[in-house]
Amino acid sequence: MLRDGVVNACGAIYPEVFERLCMAGRHRSRHIDSGASHAIHPHKQAIFMSATASSTATAAPAERREQASPSSTVAHSAMANAIRALAMDAVEQAKSGHPGMPMGMADVATVLFTRFLKFDAVDPAWPDRDRFVLSAGHGSMLLYALLHLTGYPAMTLDEIKRFRQFGSCTAGHPEYGHTPGVETTTGPLGQGLANAVGMAIAERHLAAEFSGIVDHKTYVIASDGDLMEGISQEAIALAGHLKLNKLIVLFDDNGISIDGALSLADSVDQLKRFEAAGWTASRIDGHDPAAIAAALEKAQTSDKPVLIACKTIIGFGAPTKAGKASSHGSALGAEEIKGAREKLGWNYPPFEVPADILTAWRKAGERSKGAHAAWNKRLTTLDSNMRSEFERRVAGKLPAQALAAAVAKVKQQLAAAPKDMATRVASEFALESLVPALPEMVGGSADLTGSNNTRTKTMKAMSAADYSGRFIHYGVREHGMAAAMNGMALHGGIIPYSGTFLVFSDYCRPAIRLAALMGKRVIHVMTHDSIGLGEDGPTHQPVEHLAALRAIPNLLVFRPCDAVEAVECWQLALEAQNRPSVLALTRQNLPQLRQGDDAQNRCAAGAYEIAAAEGKAEVAIFATGSEVAIAVEAKVLLAARGISARVVSVPCFELFMEAPEAARRAIIGEAKVKLGVEAAVRQGWDAIIGSDGVFVGMTGFGASAPYKDLYKHFGVTPEGIAAAALSKLGKS
Ligand SMILES: Cc1ncc(C[n+]2csc(CCOP(=O)(O)OP(=O)(O)O)c2C)c(N)n1
Ligand SMILES: [Mg+2]
Numbered sequence: 001m002l003r004d005g006v007v008n009a010c011g012a013i014y015p016e017v018f019e020r021l022c023m024a025g026r027h028r029s030r031h032i033d034s035g036a037s038h039a040i041h042p043h044k045q046a047i048f049m050s051a052t053a054s055s056t057a058t059a060a061p062a063e064r065r066e067q068a069s070p071s072s073t074v075a076h077s078a079m080a081n082a083i084r085a086l087a088m089d090a091v092e093q094a095k096s097g098h099p100g101m102p103m104g105m106a107d108v109a110t111v112l113f114t115r116f117l118k119f120d121a122v123d124p125a126w127p128d129r130d131r132f133v134l135s136a137g138h139g140s141m142l143l144y145a146l147l148h149l150t151g152y153p154a155m156t157l158d159e160i161k162r163f164r165q166f167g168s169c170t171a172g173h174p175e176y177g178h179t180p181g182v183e184t185t186t187g188p189l190g191q192g193l194a195n196a197v198g199m200a201i202a203e204r205h206l207a208a209e210f211s212g213i214v215d216h217k218t219y220v221i222a223s224d225g226d227l228m229e230g231i232s233q234e235a236i237a238l239a240g241h242l243k244l245n246k247l248i249v250l251f252d253d254n255g256i257s258i259d260g261a262l263s264l265a266d267s268v269d270q271l272k273r274f275e276a277a278g279w280t281a282s283r284i285d286g287h288d289p290a291a292i293a294a295a296l297e298k299a300q301t302s303d304k305p306v307l308i309a310c311k312t313i314i315g316f317g318a319p320t321k322a323g324k325a326s327s328h329g330s331a332l333g334a335e336e337i338k339g340a341r342e343k344l345g346w347n348y349p350p351f352e353v354p355a356d357i358l359t360a361w362r363k364a365g366e367r368s369k370g371a372h373a374a375w376n377k378r379l380t381t382l383d384s385n386m387r388s389e390f391e392r393r394v395a396g397k398l399p400a401q402a403l404a405a406a407v408a409k410v411k412q413q414l415a416a417a418p419k420d421m422a423t424r425v426a427s428e429f430a431l432e433s434l435v436p437a438l439p440e441m442v443g444g445s446a447d448l449t450g451s452n453n454t455r456t457k458t459m460k461a462m463s464a465a466d467y468s469g470r471f472i473h474y475g476v477r478e479h480g481m482a483a484a485m486n487g488m489a490l491h492g493g494i495i496p497y498s499g500t501f502l503v504f505s506d507y508c509r510p511a512i513r514l515a516a517l518m519g520k521r522v523i524h525v526m527t528h529d530s531i532g533l534g535e536d537g538p539t540h541q542p543v544e545h546l547a548a549l550r551a552i553p554n555l556l557v558f559r560p561c562d563a564v565e566a567v568e569c570w571q572l573a574l575e576a577q578n579r580p581s582v583l584a585l586t587r588q589n590l591p592q593l594r595q596g597d598d599a600q601n602r603c604a605a606g607a608y609e610i611a612a613a614e615g616k617a618e619v620a621i622f623a624t625g626s627e628v629a630i631a632v633e634a635k636v637l638l639a640a641r642g643i644s645a646r647v648v649s650v651p652c653f654e655l656f657m658e659a660p661e662a663a664r665r666a667i668i669g670e671a672k673v674k675l676g677v678e679a680a681v682r683q684g685w686d687a688i689i690g691s692d693g694v695f696v697g698m699t700g701f702g703a704s705a706p707y708k709d710l711y712k713h714f715g716v717t718p719e720g721i722a723a724a725a726l727s728k729l730g731k732s
Helices: 004-008 015-022 076-094 100-116 139-151 155-162 189-208 223-227 228-242 270-276 289-299 334-344 356-365 370-379 382-396 400-416 423-437 478-491 502-518 545-550 563-575 626-640 653-658 661-668 707-713 718-729
Strands: 049-050 073-075 130-134 218-223 247-253 280-285 308-311 441-445 469-473 495-501 523-527 557-558 581-585 608-611 619-622 645-649 673-677 694-696
Touching: 049 707, 073 076, 073 356, 076 139, 076 155, 076 334, 076 356, 100 139, 100 247, 100 289, 100 356, 100 581, 130 139, 130 189, 139 218, 139 356, 155 382, 189 218, 189 228, 189 247, 189 478, 218 223, 218 289, 223 228, 223 247, 228 270, 228 478, 247 356, 247 626, 270 280, 270 308, 280 289, 289 308, 308 645, 370 382, 382 673, 400 423, 400 563, 423 441, 423 523, 423 563, 423 581, 478 495, 478 545, 495 502, 502 523, 502 581, 545 557, 545 581, 545 673, 557 563, 557 653, 563 581, 619 626, 619 718, 626 645, 626 673, 653 661, 673 718, 694 718
Parallel strands: 130 218, 218 247, 247 308, 280 308, 441 469, 441 495, 495 523, 523 581, 557 581, 619 645, 619 673, 673 694
Antiparallel strands: 049 073, 608 645
16 A cells, blocks of 8 residues: 555656646646637647536436547646646735645546536535535635636635635635535534535435435545544444445545654554445545546446545645645745746746636536536426425425424423423424424434434434435434534535433534534434433533533523423524524423413523512522422522512523613513522523622532432522522521
């Protein structure tokens, strides 16, 4: 195998290929302004890019392929060098960025984008486009160059020139929602690969329902770093298990990471690793367009997910830095760039792409127009109900009436026959109505299905044999699960929800953070949300997790206090189209505090008075989840001492903080003593109770014991609350 020292020497592995590619454009004898037409080009390369849009009228893979056309041709190397030049120029101008990866992967990306990827540059939102995920987000200039060259309207040359500047659409790392054509936000290594697994799941699932309308591939470029991250193991294992054969990973197998040669830290045989996970894997010369095309061609009909390890030279073309970590993450410098231009035969000023090369690229951006038109036609001829259902789901619009009816039904059942139950059970009770009403909901659990209560009675499991199932057994893979859920939400047409224990939100956190950053509706059911889980002990008892999750911007953290709040919180999570949610739910039973018919979603305010004071309140008790019932009991104890108290349930801090100030003030009120109760740490509570407020909760880790003993031990009891209030009032 090619590794270590060998791989680092520029041109040492594939001197022939290197020389051939470097020679591209050497025959250009004069400078040509972009926009001007000209004919001076090397025609000696074996591989040419057609400048004629190929017929892409059908989705059949063979017909999607672009045919080399001898008439109007631009050499592959010239097209790839356009990427290299834009990447090094943009990084140089910004004096910041990562030129090595785009220069190394330019050949692979050129073949993919000009001959295989199904996309339409002027319609980045086409639902049946192939997804392209740049998991190695540090190579953002590769993606930006591709978007510019293929003609995404937003990605102008000016934007390339403003790489990494404030307000540009060429952010440091690719950001979903910020730059059209960017399918997911990447940068934290491994996430993109796991997102792609979710996208591939979404594709298969939707294809089972919308046959002929959803039928696309998911391509990923992943680096050594992506594959070293633990999340990649979870992702590839899940993909292999589900036989996601339309997922194709192009591994930038350059043997280099930031510290130097990969051999410093890694000796995994990636091919064997992927094969062991149920993938097909091969290794190719990532600078040989014919080999790249052949591998991609073969991948089209695979019955398993595909890994193509592309041996490349990082910083390809840079005279002294190619093959070295020094090309990874900083501007190459004027001298090195001058040398690279010579080596690559790219004799054009910074940021200039000659017209014929740009034209050939733009044609590539139009390659799938036929396929797009054919798809539009298929959509219009679809049964009208099915079509509107597809369009609704892709737009992320909820079936408002069905949702309202499902929520009303649950509430009416609870009003008619109030039930004491754990909020995880209440969540399942709500799901029994919500899941049938919202076909876009796809549930799951990381091997805690019976504990998380996320699978309703009628839900079928998704499997390689039947992708129509709406329940995913993610296995014990919380991180991969959370990132795959992001990918499903990004794909569109699906609202993913899944479950694990709240304490393991730490294992999901990087993906939850990205869902929040991207503004995607991903719903995490996290049960066993406090010491209330009891005997499993402090390893399983979250204490800091609510605070840690509340610290993530744009994430809604719900902690319902009973079955009615549980369904209200579910409704709010589903309606939050542009942000993820966590539902923190109990293992232990709770009384139903909300009784009677109440159509209003009180949780929508974030906080509301659940038990009013008799007369003027001296004490205001704010509590969440399982502690609300305890607070209500404390109110009774205080009343017996002649002290009037009110109780406010705070199911969602974030929604409460977003309420208008007057509404917030009204809820917080004027009581002398403001007391917060939550079986967790105090952090974050001062925003409600003030720094002089009293907090009853946890100051350290829990312990292993029956939960009632733990509540007693830690003083999270009606007596404990009453004593704390009395003490603050000076009446203890
Ligand atoms: C989770 C995570 N850890 C660390 C980093 C910082 N980082 C960026 S790229 C990189 C490794 C670079 O090696 P490789 O992935 O092989 O990329 P190449 O240098 O070949 O382009 C690291 C550690 C990161 N982006 N994400
Ligand atoms: Mg690398």
